[in-house]
Amino acid sequence: MQRSIFLGLVAAGLIMVAAAGGYWWMKQNRPDQQWVPMPLNPSSSVEERAQLQEELLAYLKTEDALRRVVKDLSLQQRWNVPSEKDAIDQLKSSMFVRTGEFRNPMTQETLPTVDIGVNGKRKERVLMGEIAMRLGKETRKHLGIEEKP
Numbered sequence: 256m257q258r259s260i261f262l263g264l265v266a267a268g269l270i271m272v273a274a275a276g277g278y279w280w281m282k283q284n285r286p287d288q289q290w291v292p293m294p295l296n297p298s299s300s301v302e303e304r305a306q307l308q309e310e311l312l313a314y315l316k317t318e319d320a321l322r323r324v325v326k327d328l329s330l331q332q333r334w335n336v337p338s339e340k341d342a343i344d345q346l347k348s349s350m351f352v353r354t355g356e357f358r359n360p361m362t363q364e365t366l367p368t369v370d371i372g373v374n375g376k377r378k379e380r381v382l383m384g385e386i387a388m389r390l391g392k393e394t395r396k397h398l399g400i401e402e403k404p
Contacts, residue, residue, distance in 0.1 A: 258342050268331065280364060289383035290372025291391035292357045297366055304354050308369055312352040314397050315371070315390060321346055333382060349373045 295304060314320060322345045331342040356368040371394055372387040
């Protein structure tokens, strides 16, 4: 009797550990996004914003811009892909440029933005943040916006 109770408790414990591990694994592999909002002039029209979005997407999808990002962040090694071309293709497929809004927390004013970022998994959140920041830096360089020290 005591042996069967002990075996039941051990089995229940193993099931609970497996369920907790499965839940953790599921949470870590959920889709996630990281982006950098680039504020726009509030008086700009919807057409101007869409044109800027298309221009930035076309620029960021060029081989030269992507190659600089891949080399600066060593994405070939970090993603463990065999060639630089594969890393560029993976970055090209996961990045996005979209129009959005940003609400100023102090004034509650809503400002239009162009969001530049990447899609990925939750467990890659730090890397996705670095990539989004680097894509934002590349965008600022393309637009001629000076970086503040």
